[in-house]
Amino acid sequence: MSKTLSQLGEFGLIDRLKKLLPQEGGCLLGIGDDTAVLPYTKDKYQLLTTDMLAQDVHFTRRMDARAIGHKALAVNISDIAAMGGVPTFAVVSIGLPKTTPVRFVEDVYKGMTALAGQFNVSIVGGDTIKSDKIVINVALLGEVKKKHLVTRAGAKPKDWIFVTGPLGGSLKSGRHLNFIPCVEQARFLVKNYKPSAMMDISDGLAGDLNHILSAAKVGAQLIEDAIPRHKGTTLNQAMTDGEDFELLFTIPMAKAMKLMDWQADHKAFYFYPIGEITADAKQRIYAKGFTHF
Amino acid sequence: MSKTLSQLGEFGLIDRLKKLLPQEGGCLLGIGDDTAVLPYTKDKYQLLTTDMLAQDVHFTRRMDARAIGHKALAVNISDIAAMGGVPTFAVVSIGLPKTTPVRFVEDVYKGMTALAGQFNVSIVGGDTIKSDKIVINVALLGEVKKKHLVTRAGAKPKDWIFVTGPLGGSLKSGRHLNFIPCVEQARFLVKNYKPSAMMDISDGLAGDLNHILSAAKVGAQLIEDAIPRHKGTTLNQAMTDGEDFELLFTIPMAKAMKLMDWQADHKAFYFYPIGEITADAKQRIYAKGFTHF
Numbered sequence: 001m002s003k004t005l006s007q008l009g010e011f012g013l014i015d016r017l018k019k020l021l022p023q024e025g026g027c028l029l030g031i032g033d034d035t036a037v038l039p040y041t042k043d044k045y046q047l048l049t050t051d052m053l054a055q056d057v058h059f060t061r062r063m064d065a066r067a068i069g070h071k072a073l074a075v076n077i078s079d080i081a082a083m084g085g086v087p088t089f090a091v092v093s094i095g096l097p098k099t100t101p102v103r104f105v106e107d108v109y110k111g112m113t114a115l116a117g118q119f120n121v122s123i124v125g126g127d128t129i130k131s132d133k134i135v136i137n138v139a140l141l142g143e144v145k146k147k148h149l150v151t152r153a154g155a156k157p158k159d160w161i162f163v164t165g166p167l168g169g170s171l172k173s174g175r176h177l178n179f180i181p182c183v184e185q186a187r188f189l190v191k192n193y194k195p196s197a198m199m200d201i202s203d204g205l206a207g208d209l210n211h212i213l214s215a216a217k218v219g220a221q222l223i224e225d226a227i228p229r230h231k232g233t234t235l236n237q238a239m240t241d242g243e244d245f246e247l248l249f250t251i252p253m254a255k256a257m258k259l260m261d262w263q264a265d266h267k268a269f270y271f272y273p274i275g276e277i278t279a280d281a282k283q284r285i286y287a288k289g290f291t292h293f
Numbered sequence: 294m295s296k297t298l299s300q301l302g303e304f305g306l307i308d309r310l311k312k313l314l315p316q317e318g319g320c321l322l323g324i325g326d327d328t329a330v331l332p333y334t335k336d337k338y339q340l341l342t343t344d345m346l347a348q349d350v351h352f353t354r355r356m357d358a359r360a361i362g363h364k365a366l367a368v369n370i371s372d373i374a375a376m377g378g379v380p381t382f383a384v385v386s387i388g389l390p391k392t393t394p395v396r397f398v399e400d401v402y403k404g405m406t407a408l409a410g411q412f413n414v415s416i417v418g419g420d421t422i423k424s425d426k427i428v429i430n431v432a433l434l435g436e437v438k439k440k441h442l443v444t445r446a447g448a449k450p451k452d453w454i455f456v457t458g459p460l461g462g463s464l465k466s467g468r469h470l471n472f473i474p475c476v477e478q479a480r481f482l483v484k485n486y487k488p489s490a491m492m493d494i495s496d497g498l499a500g501d502l503n504h505i506l507s508a509a510k511v512g513a514q515l516i517e518d519a520i521p522r523h524k525g526t527t528l529n530q531a532m533t534d535g536e537d538f539e540l541l542f543t544i545p546m547a548k549a550m551k552l553m554d555w556q557a558d559h560k561a562f563y564f565y566p567i568g569e570i571t572a573d574a575k576q577r578i579y580a581k582g583f584t585h586f
Binding site for chain 1: 297298299307310324334343344387391396397410416432
């Protein structure tokens, strides 16, 4: 008997599928980072990412249709941001039951186009099909100067670890539906204090930090009290709740201290230092009071 | 009360959604052709397209999983071919019930990667999510030399109308699951006998030819006996069955006659002339014996 997906788990499945996909044809960085990195111009890479949202998994029909559309695009923009890039062109596929009110679909698109306008994204095509439940897929292109590209790999011992904002309780609070992707923060960082590694927090701080640690074979020491949490959120929730879509990044210590100096005097952004990278890959994440792992 | 989708219809919905999407940001050709056309290099455009397939709409669980994967990519490659381009990079999203056997998913990917290899497409990323029924979305990039780009617009009176192969009965015969997209035929054409308009036949010859006619405000006179049909297929089936994925294109008469000369001596491809474009936009499609419209 073949295993089922629930026995294998999502990351187990991704590992199996990766083996079926030979890396070839000029792609510079493929499955396993926030976006694929493709050849583009002399100075720039092109970025490509895709995310699918399904009714009753990522949203319900009772939620605001505009917020659903907003989220479908926002999660993709967040992936482009995590590479240091800017989003450019999107295509949108949407599967819909026949009985869906046209207004609902229009509102999904209105939510998407409002966010697209804010980030200069053009929605240039798509597909509409019939399906039993609503499903929305966005594929998004972006671009980044070669010198600004940041991947998940590259963290080094003594690098400081930062996040862009408070964590935890995103799903319960509804923040996952209306968050603004951290493009501006990422652009500021890659131009001024280029991170050694970066990703967006979609599966929870602990799990996502583990991706950065595995990629560089390093560990991490977190400062419990420094992890910014949303009101009413426990440390464990801040560590493990998904869909925060804040950026998680590491910066070499000297540069990190300059960033701290800068933000003592400026209010444009605030980046939260939460710990440091350690050489001991076996240590993985150590945070006093955090018991989940 | 808001209308439902079944009251509005697919093309009605697309028209409504198009109004919500301002064309901007440098996209050269967006919704309404086989792919979006994006700025790329000095000599080339980039092409971007996406298609979604849903279980029990486009395929069933009893069908060969490899064929499902093959089709999910093939329909996108066909769109790139219809613009005269070559496919390059793809991202794949797949929604799966928890109970799906891992082997089924692996077979979907094997079908996809086999076709990808054949057309030098790299699958560079994707998303896997939980859903009630299987849903597969592929977004595909391509590129085309500017001088080779063909759109749906551009047909002129007296241009000959061609198709790349026999039509009809694709769904019944299973051809929709294992067709090979006409990239080679399209590349041969754009390099040697550049069509004035081209698209792939996904909704049936009659409906798809109407898109070419509307775009150029022209009509068409078809030669009933010249329309190539699959065995056991009626003229009306050849005119209206969907998912043939042959190319439909128009070529100025002088060039069309040269193409006919060429193919009298060569066996590499065969292109079927089926009629000509007329000046009378009101005539639309006239074919003796065809009664559907």
